[in-house]
Amino acid sequence: MLKTNQLIKIFKTDEIETTALNKVDLEVQKGEFIAIMGPSGCGKSTLLNIVGLLDNPTSGELYFNDTEVSKFKEKQRTELRKGNIGFVFQSFNLIDELTVYENVELPLLYLKVSASERKQKVETVLDRMKIAHRRKHFPQQLSGGQQQRVAIARAVVANPKLILADEPTGNLDSGNGEEVMKLLSELNKEGTTIVMVTHSPSDAEYAHRIVQLFDGHIVTENIKRIL
Numbered sequence: 001m002l003k004t005n006q007l008i009k010i011f012k013t014d015e016i017e018t019t020a021l022n023k024v025d026l027e028v029q030k031g032e033f034i035a036i037m038g039p040s041g042c043g044k045s046t047l048l049n050i051v052g053l054l055d056n057p058t059s060g061e062l063y064f065n066d067t068e069v070s071k072f073k074e075k076q077r078t079e080l081r082k083g084n085i086g087f088v089f090q091s092f093n094l095i096d097e098l099t100v101y102e103n104v105e106l107p108l109l110y111l112k113v114s115a116s117e118r119k120q121k122v123e124t125v126l127d128r129m130k131i132a133h134r135r136k137h138f139p140q141q142l143s144g145g146q147q148q149r150v151a152i153a154r155a156v157v158a159n160p161k162l163i164l165a166d167e168p169t170g171n172l173d174s175g176n177g178e179e180v181m182k183l184l185s186e187l188n189k190e191g192t193t194i195v196m197v198t199h200s201p202s203d204a205e206y207a208h209r210i211v212q213l214f215d216g217h218i219v220t221e222n223i224k225r226i227l
Contacts, residue, residue: 001028001029001030004024004025004060005025005063006060006061007025007059009047009050009058020043020046021050025218026051026211031191032193033188033196033207034209035203035207035211036198036211037198038212040199042213047213048164053080053081053085054077056070056071082158085162085164086164088184090166090167091171092139092151094147094150094151096140099136100126100137104122104154105157107154126153128153143176145176148168148169148176156192165194165195165196168198169198177200177203184206207224209221
């Protein structure tokens with residue numbers, strides 16, 4: 001599903017040049033659950049942003065479903081993301097002015113899904129995430145665990161092939177964090193590919209494979225279990 005070849009990302013300012021990713025080779029098979037770990041500043045989130053088509057690499061190749069996409073323009077990346085990739089962030093990234101229902105519905109509006117189908121999909125995923133009773137509430141009226149369940153609902157409502165999760169339990173207590181990881185694990189067992197950045201060894205235990213990054217390099221890969 002995903003493949004990088006000699007991926008390099010360099011950030012430049014007037015005085016400083018920083019290599020965030022240095023010749024990264026990574027392959028993610030359909031249906032895998034991969035955890036990317038490493039110290040702060042090692043390139044984890046940069047890698048996630050590139051494979052999530054939020055940014056382009058400085059050089060190297062990125063394949064998404066066998067299509068080379070590393071030089072796609074922003075509009076092309078946006079079109080490819082729609083319906084294919086769902087994002088779950090540490091900070092939830094919900095829109096405060098929208099209700100729970102409206103936040104989850106948003107990706108379907110972008111995809112121009114009909115009103116009746118939107119309603120069915122949103123209601124189904126809210127029930128699944130056990131947040132339907134909060135459908136009319138606004139994000140700031142929810143607990144952190146509830147907000148992350150809404151964020152996951154929004155990420156999966158369009159049935160994406162890939163979910164990218166950046167520290168999905170980082171702002172949660174251990175109980176809510178475990179609940180979120182179980183949800184992600186269930187989605188993976190149903191066929192969704194998941195790539196997760198995490199500092200948490202316990203969260204990484206849910207993955208099939210743990211990739212360790214250090215100074216922009218992949219230093220180790222630990223295959224925990226075969227699909």
